[in-house]
Amino acid sequence: MSNRDIIFGKIATGLKALRDDKTRQATVDSRIAAKFRHPTPARVAGRSHDEHVALFKSHMTGQSATILDAATAADVPALIAGYLRQNNLPARLTVGEDAYLANLPWATEPTLERRQGRAQPTDEVSVSHASAAVAETGTLVMASGPDNPVTLNFLPETHIVVLEVKDVVGPYEDAWMKIRARFGDRTMPRTINMISGPSRTGDIGGKLVMGAHGPRRMCVVVVKG
């Protein structure tokens, strides 16, 4: 008997489950197919998109991230350059192959150097493009791939995320609808990172310290147009 058979046999015995119980299987299949939504918090349910955006921003700020507002996509490079200057950070970015980011008018900021690819341990600043953002807790949803490699989210000390306002949703469940629409039903990219601010720890004497292993700083550029 394989290890798998041993475990499944014990579970079936424990549940007194019959081998060919079609009803149980049907229950499981329909539960997964239905994607039943449990009640979502009133802080987002039935609220307007503007309210979601405002709530997202206030949560993110409360979680020690910086929010920058861009009226149009064209403003993003200048905002990023300004943020780096203000924080005395190098004007060198690592970016994935994301088409939206590639099409930003980077030429307006000639001092900004850009390298395309995954993050290397020596990289100090990365820029990625969020797949969605959840208002209820101020949480970015990042999907991995060549467009936005997962290492960009964790290796550099400063992580800049560009978020289009249209991608802000109320509850987590709406973010999953976006992911399903993009990758297909029951299909996920290698990694989905839900990120709610810069890295932190409370492991030394119970005191909160930012920048435990991941980014010390997070900046979210929210693009309206």
Next chain:
Amino acid sequence: MVEIKTREFKANARVALDDPQLQRALAGLPGGLVAQRTAARDKLPEFEDLRDVGRDIRDHTLAHLDLYLAEWERKAVAAGAHVHWAPTAADARDIIEKICREANAKIVTKGKSMISEEIALNGYLEARGFEVVETDLGEYLVQIRKETPSHIIAPAIHLTQEQVEADFRRLHTHLPQDRVLVEPAQLVDEARKILRQKFVAADVGITGANFLIAETGSSIIVTNEGNGDLTQSLAKTHVVVASIDKVVPTLEDVSSILRLLARSATGQEFSTYTTFSTGPRRKADPDGPEAYHVVILDNGRSELLATEMREILRCIRCGACMNHCPVYNAIGGHAYGWVYPGPIGAVLTPSLIGVKAASNLPNASTFCGKCEAVCPMKIPLPKLMRLHRETEFDLGNLPRGYAFGLKTWAWFAKRPRLYHLGARFAIAALGALGGARGAFRALPFAGGWTKHRDLPAPQGRTFQQLWAEQQAGLNRPSQTRARS
């Protein structure tokens, strides 16, 4: 085999009470988590209703556990995962060793995983020549001290900042002796730099899993540091160790449970990083692991399904029950003698390693009911502890443990008064304990206590009132049973 010291609970507890360093570390820490949880709960009016939702999701999943696991496996394999089934801890260790060998691993990094503690993985791999590095800061502190975690979400909660500084000076000898390590941030920074090198050099990264999702075949980790993500994204091979009870049906289901997890654990609205991993890196991906293995451990859990202990399998390991437990707050996690401390440990440990081996744990309770009141999965922890006690009684194991339970309770019964006097649990109180212990032994009031606790609710009487009555001997007639 895992070192089990649960039988020494009584002695461990005494040592813990007399350890001034530990008492200093415990002062305020679990208490801080309690206040933060309360604040987070109050900010989400739906919190209490969500506990019912969470309980129901887990109950439904457990009732169809075989089918959801099979569905999760099907989707995981379709995404390129290697799924391994481990009936016992020894099986899991063998499987992981083999994966490490096949990966030609030298350095193995680890994200925080209670299952890996349960199977005593570190020592096993180290004995076979692998360098194993814990990367969660708390776990790292515990590892360099050759200790075990004393809390399931804050492994180093028993350590003071000064102890950490001393350890860093002792171990990180390549750094200047006169460096300044006064602020927690400086200590964190030092550990960050050292562990960065390990992340980059690692061949295999091992993480736990907070959940598995049947819908998508994914595994989930929840962290604040991002260490689990560096562990699983930089090494060529990512190994997940999870137990059979971690599966949930859909992304919607896990979303509801995640609304409870961080709030119950740390009082955050959401943890900084919640990561969903599905298979290895895709063809076009420039990063991520080339191989993704998931080891699913049973280790006695399936045997609980047919028993009243099934409810403990709803646990999402948030730690709220220990933060709120007066016994845990007084003695810390190590006294419990095995991987899981606090009320969850007092129920889970005897369930997994046997009531006989864990004889004193179900008695490590004042039956104050706080743990059940805060458990996000509404697990009736006191009831389950009582069930273990009954088994213990049937095994003829009782007198020693029970007598100790009595004494423990008696001792804690005195604490509300200490609180009222404004005296924090301190050395002075510890001194008083010695005397109190003898006095309480002569006052066998547990019978009366149990009697009250068995009522649906202690109608209209507070703990303090009960205490006053006990003192006045009002309940004496009903107490004779206690020693029989």
